[in-house]
Amino acid sequence: MSEVAPVSELAGRAAALDADDPLARFRELFVESPDVVSYLDGNSLGRPLRRTAEDVRVFAEEEWGGRLIRGWDERWLDEPLVLGDRLGGACLGAAAGQTVIADSTTVNLYKLIRAAVELAGPDRTEIVADTDNFPTDRYLVEGIGAERGLTVRWIDADPLTGVTTAQAAEAISERTAVVVLSHVAYRSGYIADARAITEFAHRAGALVVWDLCHSAGAVPVELDAWGADFAAGCTYKYLNGGPGSPAFAYVAARHHAALRQPVQGWLGRRDAFEMGPGYEPADGIRRFISGTPPIFAMLPLRGMLELVEEAGIAAIREKSIALTEFAIAAHGKLLEPLGVTLASPADAAVRGGHVTLEHPSFREVTQRLWGRGVIPDFRAPQGLRLGLSPLSTSFGETLRGIEAVRDELV
């Protein structure tokens, strides 16, 4: 009699981890793609929920088509604040009244940085940013620096370690108006010590804008506890809002009264529907709103927030760590011997929800992987980024992806 072939040690671990995963039940709530063997890019674009079409049907018939223009008074005018509060409570450590769903991350960061520069006053002549931040953040501070007459003081960040607190402390001074950093680095996944950096900036009289794109929904954020000033991020990664879904912005309550943002639109004005002369900002976080809020586009986020609330961000983070630990272990067994190096922190305590690996051939390898239904992301010049979205990714799927990378390298 033939014996059953021995399961590889990694496959056995993946199976055991999946069997013990308390969040496993969430996976079946997401749409699966028939040609995708392993989706490892949930931190660029999260999968849709299966309920999306039905949610849209109900919305189209009952809200948009049913209530028509009455929907604005009945629900939609508050929707950016209601969903903002839910997101703030579930994922950002933000008490109610400080978070709003609006625009894109880029537009929100522009408005926040501009507002921060105004608040800091004309004696503060520098913006502190880092060379490894996401491109949009870098381009924005360049542009705002040029238009407002501030110098950008660049921290030369090591992609692997991100911006260290020591580097931030060295760069921040009494000349700093605002510090613009990512909480989780988009390439390495390094988690900055946001609390320490915020505290240091405040001691120097500076303000901080945190980009939370790679944190929200995967890595717990404690904006109120950090004493944060401003933050923004997207909802299409771990919050599964769909391609180009609306972003969020956070403004600490203590800044509301003095906050002036540059894109003065009708729905950020006090008594908007009086349509009167002269812009006067509305009270509270509503003054951050510019144009008509993207209600239809917030629908997938509505659905996803229910899942995040149910699972809880602590359990999501726990699974996220288990996924990245497993991916790194599989890398050690299968890819490191082939010359692949880890370009993310080895210590889970300072590593977010994704893992980046490096190899000179990864640009070409990524193309071949995509062709066979294994979908990581490529980040120039040679990074393969594995985004392991906790609610929709299994350990087995993670292993299948890493095995495929090995197959392409041998």
Added chain:
Amino acid sequence: MSEVAPVSELAGRAAALDADDPLARFRELFVESPDVVSYLDGNSLGRPLRRTAEDVRVFAEEEWGGRLIRGWDERWLDEPLVLGDRLGGACLGAAAGQTVIADSTTVNLYKLIRAAVELAGPDRTEIVADTDNFPTDRYLVEGIGAERGLTVRWIDADPLTGVTTAQAAEAISERTAVVVLSHVAYRSGYIADARAITEFAHRAGALVVWDLCHSAGAVPVELDAWGADFAAGCTYKYLNGGPGSPAFAYVAARHHAALRQPVQGWLGRRDAFEMGPGYEPADGIRRFISGTPPIFAMLPLRGMLELVEEAGIAAIREKSIALTEFAIAAHGKLLEPLGVTLASPADAAVRGGHVTLEHPSFREVTQRLWGRGVIPDFRAPQGLRLGLSPLSTSFGETLRGIEAVRDELV
């Protein structure tokens, strides 16, 4: 034997107009609300298409969920330009390569006005705008004027006649950097002579930003023929994009090379995915893009553009004129005797797709009308605005609404 009760003359005309309406077949493509007797606010929020849920299902399963991150390379990165071209061709008289779907009207106007001020150069110290323009436009020029050190020169527009060409000519001078006006006035529906005003502005060396919110999809626009510089507008009115759907922006090709817009985001940069240091604008209209384009939110517009292309903007305008002529005739019979006045142009040639009526009691009347499923819009202080969306509104529905207004007044 009893005779059939004679149909009122207006009801007879409505029935005949509906019977002869070559666009009547489009009406059944839209979702109907069970409690709505007459929807007269299609110029605030167009009805959804019935196909919306099915379009979203296909999108969620095949594009978003099926192609996942590959969707960006395969379709979505070009989607804002592809849909922009279609909108430009179908509704705006804009040759390809000049129109983009992006952000909100407010954000687009902010970026366009800022770009125009830069292009105009530091010797031009005034922004010309009018007191009856939509609030967002007024608040934006105030804010931009203050931040860039320009004075706003206000044209005191008569709501009924809008900004006349003579008024514009008087206000525009060698000091004018940019003129910001609406093509169709949001209250009266007055159609400005965009070609003449643009020509006059150009002779004075000034640039013009046209707000097309109340034109797009109802009133033909000829941006290229006008020699227009910039334009923006929304897609949630006559283009039925859904509450808060993405807006559009137009930049004439001759301005592309010199255009610098202030919200320098990653997807407006040349070679965006190289993520390199330093912002360099992409070629063409793509440089107007800031953040990640709202692809999911463009879905209803995709579907609606098919209808607009099929119907043709000339036929849509023809029906729009017939609807407003009929509404004004019904007003003359039923409401004028009750003290209601017409606050829109009587001449269809200078009247857009909506009709505004005035009466001191209209604030309260609107509330009561909404309660009985008749849904016009109210515009302070005493305007009842009837937005007659050509593809989804019948003459019978229009009459039912006006009869209900009469019932509330007697």
